[in-house]
Amino acid sequence: MIEQIELRQLEDKCIQEQAPTCAAACPIHVDARAVMAEVSRGDFTAALKVLKKTLPFPGIIGRVCPHPCQAVCKRIEAGEAISIRALERACADFGEPVEKPRSLPNRGKRAAIVGGGLCGLTAAFDLARKGYGVVIYEAGDHLGGSLWNFSEKELPRHILHSELALVEQVGAQARLNTPVHDDGLAGLRSEFDVVYLAIGAGSETFDLALNEQGRIQVDPVTFATRQDGIFAGGSLLRSAAEHSPIQSISDGRRAAISMDRYLQKVSLTASRINEGAYATRLYTDTQGIAPLAAVRMDNPAEGYTRAEAIQEAQRCLQCECMECVKVCEYLQHYGRYPRKYVREIYNNLSIVKGERKSNQFINSCSLCGLCGEVCPTDLNMAEVNKHARQVMVAQKRMPPSAHDFALRDMQFSNGDRFALARNRPGAAKSDYVFFPGCQLAGSSPEYVERVYGYLQDKLGDVGLMLRCCGAPAEWAGRTDLVQSALVDFKAQYQELGSPQLVLACSSCYQVFKTHLPDTKIISLWTLFDEHGLPRSEIRNPQSAIVSVHDPCATRYESHIQDSARNILRRLGYQIEELPLSRERTECCSYGGLMWLANRELAQAVVERRIAESQADYVTYCAVCRDFFAARGKRTLHLLDLIYSQDPDGRATRPSPGYSERHENRARLKRKLLKDVWGEDMDGPSTFEAIQLVIADDVRARLEQRLILVEDIQRVIEFAERTGSKLLDRETSHWLAHYRPNAVTYWVDYTRQGDAFVVHNGYSHRMQVVEDARA
8 A cells, every 4th residue: 555655755756746947936936837828828818817816016027027037948948038027017018907806804913014115015915915904114205115216118107006006905004204213113013913124225224133244133934033023024134136026025925924824823934845936846858849039029118019929928838847648648548647646546545435436547557667767757657556456456456357358368378278398308407498478479379489499409408488477467466476477487497497598578578587586587689689590681682661669678678679679780671760769668558458458548559659650660579569560550570570481471460369369379389299399288178179150240349358269169168068058039049158267258159060150249247146946
């Protein structure tokens, strides 16, 4: 189970919700990204509403802000920075008047603000809106402080008057020409519940505790002084070089937060990270983005026109990370990003009663790890989903239907009809043992024979092991079945003398590397690369171009990837790398049993991958080849190029069905036993003697429903042997069911001489119970 602390750590790894650089660099964190999005759509009123969520005086700041946001704008990496300040001004100029800010009911507490500059006005504005009685003491005859030092051209006076009036509109009172001297501070403190000193440079100083620089000692986080209930900002906190209009607003807001907390008698310091400007962790990749210069104003004094502002805002990159979502069809399919997914998975595992709505999401991941490879913080959803599956299994809450078919396929491969472990004829032990894996044997059994012969010629005493490594159980979260498979493997492996294991399958390579690290393993492709190919190596004098699809299980096996490419070059092929290859390769949808859990998604994954290049694909995984070929992509297995006399024909070879894969494995074992070791297998099971006639459309339907020929044979054999069947008098078809394992199969059939014609079949998990009283 994922613990709360682990959940927090995983969530924190996902940086998608981190602020963009512009917002982080802004002392009050204006959501410039959202403002740009609204302006780019021409909705200046909506943009102004966004702006006013954090900025009380947009008309002023849009003209005089030093715009620290622009200095860090990611657009600089592809052109010029977005003119954020000018666009904020455009929002104030073109946005329709928004609803006046509302204040909460009076709280019965009073706050005094000493100083009517931006710092004090912001604190007054925020506190008045929270329902406090606020009085501003200003020594001069007007509010605004140093804002009046800007020229009329820079900051028109009607803008200044209009926006400063907002402070009084929310209920704050201004007492002009009312300086507060040191001897008056005690009087303020007795009259008001809290006081904020927001005086400007050159103003009166107060007899408060000073630091070594002669400044009032102010806490840099809370702005609290040593005197209870008195807070300080302005020139009492910062030097003239640190002052700016936007910094003054930030200081005023932070002081208001502290004063509000003080009045509510809660912690002044809790949860105050990232106040003011800070460095964001958000990563945004700008590679490949076309450079664009800033839109120039026809009349700079008047600012952007509507059309100019829209065009400039459209240059905004709308910074986000989403690196994993960009490359993963699975993450895209569910419309969110890892931080959300991690929380969803945690909640799904925590449910005691009720529906677990995220089961399919958890089971649809291919567990390929591409997300972790591209993530700037190494958050790997494959690890999270794999752990979640194991927890679901342990809790007995994993739906049996999710992985049952793959587990039964694994059971078949490790059963008597396929499993085999032999030394070379006449040898007491093996120096090497060839482990082709169940999928190559199911897809192209003839290559297993030829590779085994090649290895004996090159390496001498080479044994053979036919079975499944346990990868389907690993993906299904069935650690018990993984260990069981590995225990059986290890016993047979030791009987062969613990030789070096030659692996043709990338998934097998990872299973043995992870779970049996002491086992000596080597890739078949490394051996081909080192020892040469079976025939003269140049097969392609035209130097055709192919694209290599690296199986996702080889993501970090660069030596295997190199060997595959070396073999292709020896064969005379040129290689056109796919956009995502090697350590960033994509899954074919077989990994993690995605193809079982979510067929629609699996199809989209395949379609996405095969559309990345017009060239023929070459891969060194049997399932990758078959999945791509099944969707019409010309795809070759590397062994097709090594052994086939007709690689062009092999590129379009149909993918064998699930029943055919079983038959291929069983036939391969029977043939090898006879041809290599001179042995005959035991006769077929009773159900295997059932002869079937299945039309192509019916066979396709059964494939789609994951019903094997042997499942049909078992049902009919049981029905004919026991008489447990029903006759449909309208069609004269027999209908029978049988439950050989966790699934009940139904078959609609008729007899035709010694054979049986299958008209339809389906399966479900409901168990049919006969009533003995009937």
